[in-house]
Structure formats: structure tokens, C-alpha cells
Amino acid sequence: MTPTVSSAAALMLxxxxxDGMVVPRDRPxxxxxxxxxxxxxxxxVGPHRVRGQVMPHGVWEVTIPALPAS
Numbered sequence: 001m002t003p004t005v006s007s008a009a010a011l012m013l014x015x016x017x018x019d020g021m022v023v024p025r026d027r028p029x030x031x032x033x034x035x036x037x038x039x040x041x042x043x044x045v046g047p048h049r050v051r052g053q054v055m056p057h058g059v060w061e062v063t064i065p066a067l068p069a070s
Contacts, residue, residue: 011035011060025069032061046070 013033023029023045031043035054042051045064052062 011039011041011054023064023067025067027066028063030061030063032059034058035060 011033012035013031017031017033031045031050033041035041035058037054037056037058039054039060040051041053041060041062042049043062043064044050046067048065048067050062050064052060054060
């Protein structure tokens with residue numbers, strides 16, 4: 001898994017998420033990290049693009065829809 005995170009503000013993925021990691025198939029999974037409160041977050045994994053926002057305490061989390069085995 002190589003998620004792409006983009007925003008005008010500096011965002012960080014949790015250290016758990018690294019190149020080559022394996023994600024669950026056929027069920028949704030969460031991706032999270034830290035950033036400036038209120039910053040927009042966009043995470044792209046496979047064909048999915050999910051948007052969210054950094055919460056007031058500086059943490060963000062989005063849920064990626066289920067991916068088929070590949």
C-alpha cells in the first residue's frame with residue numbers, strides 16, 4: 001500500500017503506514033495521522049479517494065472502502 005496524502009498544510013501519516021504494507025481485503029480499513037487543526041486531508045488508495053479534515057486536537061482519520069484481492 002502506498003497511500004497518497006495531499007493538503008496545503010503539512011500532514012503526517014502514522015508511522016504504521018509504509019511502502020509495501022499489506023491491507024485487509026474485502027473490508028474497509030482506517031488510515032490516520034496528524035496535522036494542523038482544520039487542514040483538509042485527501043487519501044488515495046487504489047481506486048479510492050477519501051477526504052477528511054484534521055480535528056481540533058491535531059489528529060485525522062479516514063476510512064478507505066473495501067478493496068478486492070490483488
